Amino acid sequence: MQEERNKASIRGKITIKGVLKLESPLRIGAGEQGTKEADVYVLKDRDGNPIIPGSSLAGVLRANFSHSPLVDDLFGFIHYDKKEKEVQQSALVVSDIVLSNAEIVVRDGVSINHETGIANNGAKFNYEVVNPGAEGNICITITLRENDLDNIDIIKNDLDNIDIIKNEGDKIAELLCSGCEIGSLTTKGFGRVYCQEVKVNYYDFTRPEAVRAWLTKQPVDEEKSFKRVQNCWNENEFVVEGEFSINGSLLVRQTPDDVMGSVTVAAKQMEGKDKKGKDCFIIPGTSIKGVLRHKAKDILGTLGIKDFEKKLDELMGSSAKGKSRFWVDEVCIDKSNVIYEQQGRNKIDRFTGGTMSGHLFADIPVWQISPWDKHGDGAWQRKPIKPAIKIRYGIKNCKPWEAGIALFLLKELCLGKIAVGGGKSIGRGTLTGVGAVIHFNNECIQLNKYGQVQGNSVAEHLSKLNDYEKALLGDR
Template sequence: MSVVHILLAELELTGPGAVAAPEAHTVGSVLRPDLPLARDGWGNPYVPGTSLAGSLRQHAPRERRRDLFGEVFKDPDKNAENGREETTAIASPVRVLGTRLTLPEVPAMRRRRTAVDRHRAAAKATTLHDRELLPPGTELALWLRLDTETTESALVDEVVALLGTWQPRIGGGRTTGYGRAELVAVRHRVVDLSTPGGLRHWLTIGGPDLVDDQAAVVYERAQRAGGAPDEPYLFGMALEFRITDALHIGTGTFADRSGRRSGVAQILRDHEGIPVVPGSAWKGVLRARVEFILRSVGIGDVCISVEDGASGSCGACVVCEAFGWTERAGTMADDGTPAKTIGARGRLLFADSPVREGSVRVRNHVAIDRVFGGARDEALYADETVEDGHVALHIRHDKAVPDLVRAALVLALADLADGAIGIGGGTTRGYGSLAAQRTTTDWLTAERTTAVNTLRAHRTSEAHAPVHATEEAPA
């Protein structure tokens, strides 16, 4: 191998995202987020090369993954003395040399989330947590190395073509809009070690400077795509809603008010200061409603994903299949041993929804004295709200979604448009009510009948299903 090929892939985060490092959260670091960013030895945020290598491998055609990125597997052609299959490891010809992050002027973001109690329809106790995120606009450089015999290589061309169609999702939270990145450019530097110039460059230059001004640009983004993720829409389009009164999705922080006794509960904003409905809020509200609808019509065994005393999501029903699931740590398995925390990523993807044309205002509230009927002393509080705005709901999917979930999701969206459910906090006192725009209203009207018929047909098929004999209940 006398020719070294260095590929520099330049990416840009088009939404918030991060690789979390929960192991870095130690006792006593209560002021740090529950899921802090992964950081290097100098305390700078970074993305491990393994995260990108795994994403790129997953993007490659299945039949080419072993040849491009290696594999560790059980070889049936090789048996050890004890009769077991030997493990064979094939090294990857594509080496990930490292990554480097360049953050924009805005600092790292922090977002807080909480689960919703299915019975009280309010925040569930002990579920508040926050995570640290890289802001959109963060630049990410990835260096790859391939060694060949000649300067022209079909393997290098294949890797460049693979990079050109790559749409990486970095870190966790993909189903709630985190981690989306776009490939900006790919630069290719050939270092021929059989020539004096190539050998001099290799021996005297190191690190990122190996890719210098002699590198060829083999891929360049035509234009910035931006917006929501690129996966197909579940319903063929984004759904448009308007805020009918006020919306408050809080951050758990308060802004001081001079001369006032209490602060103002802040609303969530994106990196540009625009009020936003996070993908996690859409996903939580709609999942809860889909669970409720399917249980109400008596379809299958649908879990209650945050039910007290349960082990979390069941991982077996159609809702878990579509929305994803996780098993709570600390629960017990059937044999009495501690259950392992496992789960699966959902098929539905929910993106953040910036609020357009809305006005931000502060609403004051006060508790009422139950005895005297007047305002209670020192009980004044205030919420920051956004009013009269418009939001677009982006629901996409990367795998087929069960028909039952799709039908129930249509009915859940109809309930949202009718005001039966709301989004954010204070939904029982006028906050969070949405109304569908004309195009979305017409679509919901047309789809509602089909959704009802889908659920009715499934109930009919279950009712006429044959009953099989068992030992406990003989035929």
């Protein structure tokens, strides 16, 4: 007679390990910590190292597996049925991730009024972020208990319950390699993380050697390795990657740390790190998304789209409609592609039209390096304009009319009708399109600087772009 197993007995464990790396700035806030250097602080351990709590990563994983029939079995649940409460413990244990090589910086922020386009009074704030390039060890353990395996019920599946759980572990590894978002402001270019390689080990506790390997932290025979997958867009995700040159000067304000000579420097172009940890100038995703939302509202209103404010809230998020499906990436500007110079300015008395005494100040914006080159004979020759910045934005679970508004935004950016950063009234921040790539439904559509479709299947791709425009214009 076969001995009945204890329902709480452990049948095995699955470990998922890798090195998690920041591809964009990270902000997981810890609130005020007793100083006034910033309004929002990065969460740190007792040694001052920034951390990603295991609860944050577990929440991200659960959200990405919300459509899986095993979501409750893996992540646990609390179900209320009238006066009774049913509880199941999570099978996953996610450890905190301590980030090394981490550089914490303080950024300036300001709340912009979407109606007027100017800063709200008293809405200036500072916040800490962890620059890209930091990394930390990730460790996820899935415990397979007898009772949990018995509860799994997937109809019409030829795999046994243990193999089903193994497949879910593989999917977690694939997600980490393709990348995910953690922390706050994830639709504004923050919190993008990934693993270059993830190793998955399965310990079958019905085998004595596997138990010994687990207790002595030794590798097992059954190990899988997953590699980094870049630009793996989700199904039905509309992504626009545009390359642009800078028409004049550009300035996203950052409070300087010093004074140049006798002139007070009011602001300089914001600096940061790119995904490789290299110093660069940046345009934060908060700025990019803010101007795109403002322009989208103008476009929808001008076109006479029905209930456009409600639709815009559903697309780009609001306190009433929930999280945004429209996301942007932070823009990194290679310092070798631009120059920066001190630009002296005077404050003007708006009543008299004259300069105000003692109000000389300077800004330090950036300009794109001139496309004109002087030859030995004194003649000037214009070189091809190279892109100085790359703007990437997308829409998750994109509807046809939403793809239409994304294309309208690309057009406005290319024509210089959307100014980025400060100083719009003095001509700063306008761009010119150099080229673009559109990804949607496993297709890639390339556009040149004139907005013309390139490559193969030109007629087919052009027809699809026109259909998106018609879907937008049809709801009037």
